[in-house]
Amino acid sequence: MIESIIKTMYSLLQKRPQVQSEPYPHVVIEEALPWDLYEELENTFPEKQILDTQPFDDGICYRMKANIMLDQKFQPEIWRKFTEYHTSAEWFNEVNELFKDYMPKVLHKKFTTNDLGARGWADKNKNIWTDCQTVMHKPITETTSRTPHIDNPMEMWAGLMYMPYKNDESIGGEFQLHNVKNKVSKVDMTKGRQVFDEDLGPVVKTIPYKRNTFVMFANNSTNTVHSVSKRISPTTYRRSVNIIGEFKRGFAKMYEVQEIR
Template sequence: MIHLGSVLSPSHYAGQPFPHFVVPDALPASVYSTLAAALPDDVRIRQGGEPGDNRRFSWSARHTLVDGELDPAWRSFIAANVSQDFLDAVLAAFAPAIRQRYPWLEDRLGPISGWRAGVRRRDDFSTADVLLDAQVCLNSPVLAGASAVRGPHVDKPDKLFAGLLYMRPDDDTETVGGELQLQRYRHSSARFDGSQLDPGDVETVRQVPYAGNTLVMFLNGIDAIHAVTPRQPVARSRYFLNIVGEVPVPLFDLKSRQRRFRQLRRLATRIGDALHGRRRDSGQLRD
């Protein structure tokens, strides 16, 4: 089965606002149509979770690889995207940017060409240098009003790279929104609330449509800011395969970039929600 690392050609690479690839029609049409036809339904992907309103659900490789009821084409595809061949191809594509941004990383892990792949939350760093995941994901339908499943943020500092392959069904003509935004800081004084940034602190450089068979892969960093545009109320879920490459050391420091009095502001928000009967149920998996 083909893996997504094999389609990261230089023609699809961009260095701004941070190193990334955007690949339309990433998979051969026959492969994509087979996967699209066998996409698990929402109940399977949610694995018992309640759908809520625009919530994120992630079905990780450590579970799907051993799920005998999952379509064999999907098990094969997931296995290919947590394989050593996949890791080798992604690292080769990003090697110049990795060495430029994190020149100390090869001192810690050895030469990039020798980094070993493992499956995240099944294996550990005693036998692997990069733990991979390929999660079958959805954002549940939008019910109460237009909402964004995730605002401007960066991924966890131990992620080396991340990506997604959109799996929008061909008959989904109702979804409006849900595009991925690649962003940059408006000013150097911007500060984080956890991993989140205020929308006023960033500007969008590139927007990738929510289109089936579109791949986005990027190198993580303190500047790898991204967000999802609001979806209008819709009975459809938003589907994608989420790619993760995790390393044993943090690549950047978020703690020194936190907004002042963050905990006090969060406490004030919770008190205000309780007094006004508001319920914040994001349901997001921050992984």
């Protein structure tokens, strides 16, 4: 019992948010973690280890995935424990319950460690993967770091916790939810599943890039279009944590979409 309480204190859903259904199922939680816990994570953010990884997205984005942070030798320990919880069956069930009304029936059950595992650690018999990634984007000014797009169809849900530096005075870098003009049936894979202009609708909700803010959405249709607004006068990296649940490659998808290459 005590161990369970200690684990769930790391949960980004401990405030028990209500799901907003428009433009698609999502939650936004300000002050998601107790401030003492958040500030310990903030003060020990593993910046050097992240920047030692190979960059993605033409060199502008660094991601350190759960398979690194789950190593028993990984330091800081608080980040290992945070990652352990947010890749666990307990966490998966917590999210599953939150988005139950929007998930396929195959997910309407309680999962155990026999059913799922962290990406990079899960054995081949597990058909569900979880991941927790610490992320840093370079302070670019030419464009947004993420144009309007949808995520991988194998993904069930995704969460994003903002961790800006205290002295980050830039404007922008906000998470944006879009409407669509038409049901999205195809995406541009050369631009990271970017949505084509004829289907893209306006931004209908913006979540400010603010400390200890968590946004999460159910990836339950091709219309879950989102983006990141352009940062104005950035001088620091954009820091965040990505938390993901997905089907193993080749096992299942949440939806079908044509991927134009």
